[in-house]
Amino acid sequence: EKKCVHKTVFPLEIMEFFGSIVLGIMIALSxxxxxxxGGIIVPITIIFFAFSTKESVALSNFCIFAAALVRFLINFRDKHPYKKATTIDYGIVMVMFPMVLLGSALGVQINVILPDAIVLISLTLVLIFLSVESTIESIKIRRKxxxxxxxxxxxxxKEVISMEVLNENNSHEVHEDHGIAKQTEHEENRKSDEEEKKEIEPNPATPNQSC
Incomplete structure (x- = not known):
């Protein structure tokens, strides 16, 4: 009985070459x-590499595991910015981990039992739901x-207006001080002129007194 199997890795076809580039970029952004x-890896491997849905899911799981391992090795020593702890809250991890394992095991069994079409439809519905939720959340964040x-x-x-008002008041004060200084200088000049005139004018002759 003949069975259809996927081609070997090499030689790479043009679609596979571009798919590798797109896959690397999308994983980096994710x-x-x-x-x-995972929701991005599955359609990319289906479109560019012609894998079946179940094969794409298996590849997606491995890519997610590798990416998560790299992120953990990079971030597990990072300190929390607001408290004396690491950025990874291991208490929450201990609470979540059993349900994560249970959900993963259940998902693997469902993937084996269900046909490819149902798996693909389920994945599409999940991606649509996540896209709508992400769009709504991004709009809220943008509004904030x-x-x-x-x-x-x-x-x-307000700061610019207050600075302009302050500068205007300072300019008025400078003009007033300048006017007062000019007036004072004018009065001083007038007094000095009067004193000079008094010094220049001859004293009136005193009459001769007879003894």
């Missing part, structure tokens, strides 16, 4: 965003950021 990227930016701009505008 890890930068803190997600495993715009509100914060608007408040900062208002504060900056």
């Amino acid at each position: 890890n930068a965003g803190g997600v495993g990227g 950021e715009n509100q914060i930016i608007a408040e900062k701009k208002k504060e900056q505008a």
Whole structure:
């Protein structure tokens, strides 16, 4: 009985070459965003590498494991910015880990039992749900950021207005001081002129007194 099997790795076809590049970029972006990227790896391996759905899921699991291991080795010593602890909360890990193992084992068994079409439809529905939720959350975050930016701009505008008012008051004070200084100088000049005139004018002759 003949069975269809996937081709060997080499030689790479053009679609596989571009698929490798796209896969590397998408995994990098997924890890930068803190997600495993399984929902992205499965469609990429189906489209570019012509794997079946179950084969793509298996490859996705391995890629997620490798990416998670690398992230853990890089981040497990990082300190928490606000408390004396690591960024990984191992207490929460101990609570979550049993359910993670149970869910993973159950998912593997479901993947083996269900046909490829059902698995693909389930994956599509999950991705649509996650995309909608992520879009709504991103809109909320964007609105909050715009509100914060608007408040900062208002504060900056108030500071600019207060600085302009302060500069205007200072300029008025400078003009007033300059006017007072000019007036004082004018009075001093007038007094000095009067004193000079008094010194220049001859004293009136005193009459001769007879003895």
